[in-house]
Amino acid sequence: MSTPNTLRLIKYVDALREGAEQAMDADKSVFMMGLDIDDHKGIQGSTTGLVEKFGPERVFTTPLSEDAMTGVAIGAAMAGQRPIHVHIRMDFLMLCMNQLVNIAAKSHYMYGGTVQVPLVVRTMIGKSWGQGAQHSQGLHSMFAHVPGMKVVAPSNAYDAKGLTIQAVRDNNPVLIMEHRLLYGTEAYVPETPYTVEFGMARTLRSGDAITIVGVSNMVMESMRAAELLAEQGIECEVIDPVTISPLDFDAIEASVNRTGRLLVVDNGWLNCGFSAEVLARVAESDHIKQKIVMKRIGFAATTCPTTPSLEDAFYPNPKTIAMLAYQMVTGKQDWEPNSESCQLAYQSQFKGPF
Amino acid sequence: MSSSIIERLYASIALTRRVEEWIADIYKSDSIKSPVHLAIGQEYIAAAVIDHLKQSDYVCGTYRGHGVYLSKGGDLNSMMAELYGKETGCAKGRAGSMHLVEASKGVIGMSAVVGTGIPVAVGHALAIKQQRRNDVVVVFMGDGATEEGCFSESINFAALHKLPILFVVENNRLAIHEPLHKRWAADTLTERMATYGIPSKRFLEPDVLAIHQHSGTLIEAIRNGSGPAFIECNTHRWYEHVGPHEDYDQGYRSLEEGDSWRAQDVYLTLGEQLDSDVKARIDENIELRIQAAVEFAEQSPFPAPEELFNYVYA
Numbered sequence: 252m253s254t255p256n257t258l259r260l261i262k263y264v265d266a267l268r269e270g271a272e273q274a275m276d277a278d279k280s281v282f283m284m285g286l287d288i289d290d291h292k293g294i295q296g297s298t299t300g301l302v303e304k305f306g307p308e309r310v311f312t313t314p315l316s317e318d319a320m321t322g323v324a325i326g327a328a329m330a331g332q333r334p335i336h337v338h339i340r341m342d343f344l345m346l347c348m349n350q351l352v353n354i355a356a357k358s359h360y361m362y363g364g365t366v367q368v369p370l371v372v373r374t375m376i377g378k379s380w381g382q383g384a385q386h387s388q389g390l391h392s393m394f395a396h397v398p399g400m401k402v403v404a405p406s407n408a409y410d411a412k413g414l415t416i417q418a419v420r421d422n423n424p425v426l427i428m429e430h431r432l433l434y435g436t437e438a439y440v441p442e443t444p445y446t447v448e449f450g451m452a453r454t455l456r457s458g459d460a461i462t463i464v465g466v467s468n469m470v471m472e473s474m475r476a477a478e479l480l481a482e483q484g485i486e487c488e489v490i491d492p493v494t495i496s497p498l499d500f501d502a503i504e505a506s507v508n509r510t511g512r513l514l515v516v517d518n519g520w521l522n523c524g525f526s527a528e529v530l531a532r533v534a535e536s537d538h539i540k541q542k543i544v545m546k547r548i549g550f551a552a553t554t555c556p557t558t559p560s561l562e563d564a565f566y567p568n569p570k571t572i573a574m575l576a577y578q579m580v581t582g583k584q585d586w587e588p589n590s591e592s593c594q595l596a597y598q599s600q601f602k603g604p605f
Numbered sequence: 606m607s608s609s610i611i612e613r614l615y616a617s618i619a620l621t622r623r624v625e626e627w628i629a630d631i632y633k634s635d636s637i638k639s640p641v642h643l644a645i646g647q648e649y650i651a652a653a654v655i656d657h658l659k660q661s662d663y664v665c666g667t668y669r670g671h672g673v674y675l676s677k678g679g680d681l682n683s684m685m686a687e688l689y690g691k692e693t694g695c696a697k698g699r700a701g702s703m704h705l706v707e708a709s710k711g712v713i714g715m716s717a718v719v720g721t722g723i724p725v726a727v728g729h730a731l732a733i734k735q736q737r738r739n740d741v742v743v744v745f746m747g748d749g750a751t752e753e754g755c756f757s758e759s760i761n762f763a764a765l766h767k768l769p770i771l772f773v774v775e776n777n778r779l780a781i782h783e784p785l786h787k788r789w790a791a792d793t794l795t796e797r798m799a800t801y802g803i804p805s806k807r808f809l810e811p812d813v814l815a816i817h818q819h820s821g822t823l824i825e826a827i828r829n830g831s832g833p834a835f836i837e838c839n840t841h842r843w844y845e846h847v848g849p850h851e852d853y854d855q856g857y858r859s860l861e862e863g864d865s866w867r868a869q870d871v872y873l874t875l876g877e878q879l880d881s882d883v884k885a886r887i888d889e890n891i892e893l894r895i896q897a898a899v900e901f902a903e904q905s906p907f908p909a910p911e912e913l914f915n916y917v918y919a
Contacts, residue, residue, distance in 0.1 A: 282735065308735065314765070319724040319758030326728020329713070330663075332735060349755075353718050354725060362706040362714040363697030364916040398917050422919035 257442040264434040266408035267297040267373075270415030271335060273444040275305055278333060281419055282309040284324065285337030285373070294339055295434055297373075317346035321372075325355050325424075328370045333419055338374040341428060342385045344394075347372075355424040356399030371418045375429040376467065376518065378566070379598065382431075383557040389467065389519035389550070391428050392528070395496035401425040401449060402495040404518075406470035408438035410493055413447030420446065428495075430468040430518070436597045450497035454506070458486030460580045461512035464503055464529060465491060469516040469549075469567065475595055476572035479588045485580050495525060500532050507533055507543055512579050516572055517549035524549065544579050548572060569593040608879075610656070614813060615875040616887045617652035621672035622872045623891050624681065627899065628671075628688065629849035636903070638690040639701030642669040646843035649871035650775050651676045653817040654743055654836075657824045658711070663733075665713040665726035665744040668703035673715075673745055679707040685898040691905035698908050699916065711740075719780075720746065720753030723772075727759045730768035730833075741827050742770040749780030751794055760833070764801040767832030771823055772798075774835075777842040782857045798835040805835040813871045841866035 261269070275281045283301060285294070289312050293299030302310040313320045317338070324334040338344060344351070351372070358366045377386040395402045401423055405411040411429070418425035455470065456477050465473035470491045477487040488506050492498055507513045513533055515526040526547035533543055548567045556562055570593040578584050625643045632641060644651075647669075655664060655676040666673030674684060680695065687694030688702050695707050696714075706714035713729060716722045726744035733740045750756055751774060763770050774794065778785040785792065795807040804823060808816055816838060823834040841863060845852035853860040876884050 280735075314758065314761055316755075316758035316762060319727070319755040319762060322721065322724025322755060322759070323728040323731055323762060326713070326725035326730075327732040327735070328728070329725070330729045330732030330736075332732045349718060349721060350724065354716065354721060358714060359919045360916040361696065361700050361704050362708075363694070363699045364919075365696065365706060365708050366714055367919045369919075401918075 258439040259442065260437045261408055261440050262434065263405070263408040263411045263436050263438070264296045266412035266438070266440050267415060267429065268299060268301070269440070270412035271298070272301060272304065274416050274419040275301070275309065277444065278419070280331060281333040281335065283335040283337060284311055284313050284320065286313050286315060287339065288312060288337050294337055295431070297434070298337065317343055318350060321347040321350035322354065324370055325350055325358070325368055328368045329358065329366055333369050333371070335371040335373060335419065338372070340386050341374045341376050341390050342388050344372070344374055344390065351394070351400070351424065352397050356397045359423070360399060367422045368424050369422045370424040371415075372424070372426045373429065374426065375431050377431045378468070379432065379562065381557040382555070384554045387555040389428070389517070391426075391466070391495045392519055392524040394426050395525065399423065400496065402428060403449065403493065404428045404467040404495055405493070406433065406465070406467055406491050408436065408440050410447050412440055413445050414493070416444055417446040417449060421449070428467060432598055433468050433471070436471070447493065449494045450499050451493060452499035452502035453491045453493055454488060454502065455491055456487060456489040458488040459510055460485045460487060461514060461576050462488045462490060462503065462506040462510045463514045463516060463572070463576060465489065465516045466495070466525060467518040469518045471595060471597065472567060472569050473516050473572055475569035475593065476576060479569060479573045479592060480576055483577065483586060485577065487576060503529060504533070504536055504538055508539055508541075511541055512544045513546075514572070514576050514579060515547040516567055517547065520550045520552060521547055522552065546575055546579055548575055569595065610817065611875055611878050612883060612887070613656055614649070614652050614817065615879055615884070616891075617656065617676045618648045618872050618875065619887060620891050620894075621648040621652070621675050624675065624895055625671055627895050629844070631899065632849040637688045637702075639688050639703065640847050641688065641702045641849065642847050643844045643849070644669045644672045646866060646870070647775055647777060647840045648672040649811060649813040650773065650816060650838045650840060651745060653813050654771070654773055654820040656817060657821045658741070658743065660711060661738070662740045663711045663713050663726065663729045663742040665722045665729070665742065666705070666715045667719070667722065667746060667750070668715060668717045669747070670705050670715040671702070674705040674707065674712050677712050678710045679705065679712050681894055681898045682901040683707070685902040686905045689902040689905070690907060691902055692908045693901070693905040720750040720755050722746070723750060724755050724759045727763050727768060727770060730763060730770040731766065733769055734766070739828060740769065741824055743773060743824070744770060745773045745775060747780070748774060748776040748778060748785060748794070749788070752780075752788060760798065760801050760803070760835070763833040764803050767830065769827045769830075770833045771820065771827060772833065772835045773820075774837040776837050776839050778839070779842055779846070779858070781846045782855070784858065795835065795837045803833050803835055807837040807839070809839045811840060811866070811869050811871050813875065843867070
């Protein structure tokens with residue numbers, strides 16, 4: 252990791268772009284492809300200016316052929332290039348599953364270590380303003396299930412840049428799961444290139460009452476919930492795993508050993524998902540001697556609806572997270588934070604359409 | 606036609622033919638720990654096209670890929686060891702017959718999911734273009750693979766970007782056991798490919814020298830920047846989809862059809878054009894190589910169980 256020099260407060264979207272730009276500056280085998288990355292909107296600004304700087308051979312759009320284009324990116328990676336394949340929504344990765352699961356994840360193993368696939372797949376979860384059933388899914392657990400894949404989930408601008416650069420340098424297929432609602436959030440980000448190591452969780456807030464593990468933008472929601480709980484005298488430890496696979500379970504285990512309680516707040520469904528994985532590992536752990544109170548919260552077990560009245564009930568939010576944690580800590584259900592204090596500024600800024 | 610071309614093609618075809626006949630024999634002993642999809646009867650297509658390639662060019666085959674691997678110069682010993690599941694195999698025993706690979710010879714790893722290798726091959730062609738190399742890619746596939754969406758997607762992208770790749774369809778008119786007429790609305794694949802604006806030609810007969818000549822012309826043009834091209838070769842799979850036996854008794858295709866193709870067996874017709882001394886020397890050399898490869902495979906160790914977790918991540 253290089254020494255951070257000038258820190259600037261920049262947006263997540265600009266950090267993503269800067270990470271890719273610096274990775275492309277550093278290595279001419281890096282190129283970027285994906286539908287609409289070179290148009291006037293530039294994937295909500297995250298690819299803006301790259302085609303002007305690097306030219307159409309290194310930054311180009313693709314036909315609407317997600318399956319084949321994933322294979323093309325994989326083939327180019329096998330032949331010594333370092334592609335970044337961009338998808339504006341994670342839902343579209345269902346069209347890439349065969350190539351990602353059967354080729355990208357398996358090639359190094361299946362070909363006896365003689366082949367590498369240094370592929371980066373950038374993709375984004377949508378939320379609110381009617382994103383609905385097919386623009387909202389957090390499918391990280393499906394990909395993390397497969398040996399050979401790495402899955403990372405930046406929750407802030409600093410990680411967005413550092414994980415992008417690390418993903419490009421990694422010799423394995425890496426899926427970067429971004430979140431649309433985080434694009435406008437700001438953090439202090441060094442100007443120079445730096446990496447965020449995979450498999451290193453970040454403890455964002457220390458506390459002794461309960462461990463809350465949040466994924467992607469659920470880190471933000473969990474942090475707000477922790478603030479509300481602090482007002483009630485309950486100190487939460489909030490952990491951002493940063494990378495889903497590899498997972499820094501040691502950090503979670505150590506925290507749970509201190510707090511005795513674990514709440515996983517996932518940005519996806521619960522069934523067979525990341526939250527189930529974390530709870531299972533805690534249950535299996537030989538290093539946790541005490542009985543741990545465990546709960547998880549995530550997407551409702553439905554398809555994501557568009558209408559706000561239903562959509563609000565579909566997602567966890569600071570209020571539902573805080574109330575669940577409160578109950579876990581106190582055993583009581585006699586507190587409800589007022590709705591206004593649960594609002595998150597970054598969410599109310601987003602007005603769509605995409 | 607120069608005798609050296611016939612000699613080269615015969616040697617390449619005979620190597621695959623005899624290796625696969627050995628494999629069929631050995632298979633019955635259960636020494637080979639991998640499903641085998643034999644290309645017997647179809648070997649001439651890979652041999653004819655690959656004869657024009659150099660080591661730094663790429664080929665991409667399928668799970669029926671012994672011929673593609675061997676014709677491109679893949680090492681016979683490590684292929685045989687791979688079939689036996691041995692540590693000395695081309696993929697250290699992790700792949701078996703369906704996933705042959707030899708990066709140093711330009712053999713792209715093969716896939717058991719039909720059609721999956723096509724875009725991966727196109728990606729190699731994209732890399733060649735980006736790296737300003739003078740190399741080409743040849744991707745082989747069956748008729749079934751052309752039904753996959755990624756086939757059309759790949760042709761379109763390769764044509765759009767004028768990538769250095771030749772698409773070769775080995776049309777044996779079978780997808781596992783399903784005949785073409787149950788799968789295709791119209792037997793006009795080559796005509797459809799021409800609408801992408803790429804040179805497209807079909808060979809109805811096993812005319813190995815015509816395929817050799819035409820693919821040579823195409824590959825030279827591709828190397829000079831003409832963009833992709835397409836050929837379709839009608840052919841016949843002599844053996845069952847997977848395994849070491851013929852299966853005409855299963856009723857999904859006729860023995861008469863098979864007999865008509867066997868009457869045009871390129872392995873025999875080319876062999877007959879060679880001086881008997883030359884042919885005998887090639888044949889003997891092949892037998893010795895195969896014998897050595899089988900011994901090598903049999904004597905090589907299996908990977909140790911504690912190596913299970915090697916190569917999950919690079």
